[in-house]
Amino acid sequence: MHQNTHWDTVSSAACRDLVATCRSLGLMSQRKLDALGLDDPESVDPNIRIPESTLVALWQALEAAGKGPGIGLEVGQTINPAAKGLLASWVSQASNLREALTIFIQNIALMNPSESWTFTEHAGTCLLTFRLDQNKGYPDIAIERSMSAMTAWARALSNHNFPIREAGFIFAEPEYSEPFKSIFCEQLVFNADENYVRFDAALLSLPIVSSSELLKILIEKQARQSLKALQKSTPIEQKVQTHIRERFASGKAVTISTVCSDLAMSRQTLYRQLKQQETDFQSLVEAVRKREALALIQAGIDASAISLSLGYKDTSSFYKAFKRWFGTTPKAYSAEIS
Known part of the structure; x- marks a missing residue:
């Protein structure tokens, strides 16, 4: 029988946040959540990791629920402070958005190893790209959620409107385009080679309103211990x-x-x-x-x-x-x- 390694798992917070949001928005019934074997999100230790298959099953069930267009976008815009895991807590203590983004990208395995983010700068513009291993069974709404959540966190952490110049998605344009425009911008590209957002690189210098050097040091120490455990089975x-x-x-x-x-x-x-x-x-x-x-x-x-x-x-x-x-x-x- 196959045994889950750390690389087959995700942070409980990656699932807990989604469960709490689905519950608060009424997107899924408690019966369906129970059927997935998910505990009360408020009682889950953020250090605990769960099978990635559980997270994928949650996304697939959410897609099947069909409660309305733009569910992934809406979930991404809903930030639940109580659902923070190690990575989100670490990022929240960074001094500015550049440091926060760097911490997030370099340590994404703490949350979900199937996600990959990169960013490059040129001529005053930043290109942030996102990849999600859809071979694992993730639907497009999972991509919507991650992209939407990135903008929500950037705005929440900096207390700034963080304007996006252009956004691209690997999937075809859905029937609901207005939510994309309100969250990202008017300049949207669908069927793109990669998921991405473009924005002014100067925005990376925006300070983080919740920054704390002492907390950052403490959380980083705990996070690196968790990373070591993950890397042993990478x-x-x-x-x-x-x-x-x-x-x-x-x-x-x-x-x-x-x-x-x-x-x-x-x-x-x-x-x-x-x-x-x-x-x-x-x-x-x-x-x-x-x-x-x-x-x-x-x-x-x-x-x-x-x-x-x-x-x-x-x-x-x-x-x-x-x-x-x-x-x-x-x-x-x-x-x-x-």
Whole structure:
């Protein structure tokens, strides 16, 4: 029988917040909540993790309830202070939105390892992208909720209206577009390559109204202890990709030797573990480069700068890789999305 590892789990707060919101908005009956095996959200220890399958089942049941359009958006806009987990509590003590966003992105595994956020800046604009592993069974309304919640938290933490310039979603335009406009902006893109929001980078300097250096230190200590427990059961594939992204971000060379050194294992062990997951080091480098290239090109970064940041020997090599991935050149792709 399969046993849940930490990587198969999410923070109880990720589910508790959703349960409490569904209950307060009358979106689901208590009978349905009980059928999912969910306890009273007010009695759940925020340090407890629950099977991710429970969260997915809750989303699927919520979608099936069909109580009205924009449920995911509405849930995302409802912030329940009592449902904060470690990550939300840590973020709430940051000094400004930049620090809050950085803490959130780097430690998202505390909440839900199936979520992934990245942000890039260019010419005074910030591009924040979001990915959710829908292979796990998450419906589109889960994406709506996460994107909506990001704007709600940014506004609540800074006590600022935090205007969005543009927002994109990977799914087709739903019949209900007005809620998207009121939450995000008039400039919406559906069937986009990624879920994203664009906003003025200067907004990242907005101070957090609930900031406390002392509380941040205390919460961070507890959060890092939880992260250590999570990382012990993190799949090797994820560990390697994290290493690759961090090396690219710091401008350092990415080699199998640096991975082995970072993970404290031999090449033979790394090779064997990656093979068990039906992948290899070079394939993971390629996957990271592809994702990062797309995010950077969408942010308007010059191809030569992207080539350098992703460790290519020359711009020509990057052009060839980009055309292999997306069937077009970086310049043509930029022109299409501009």
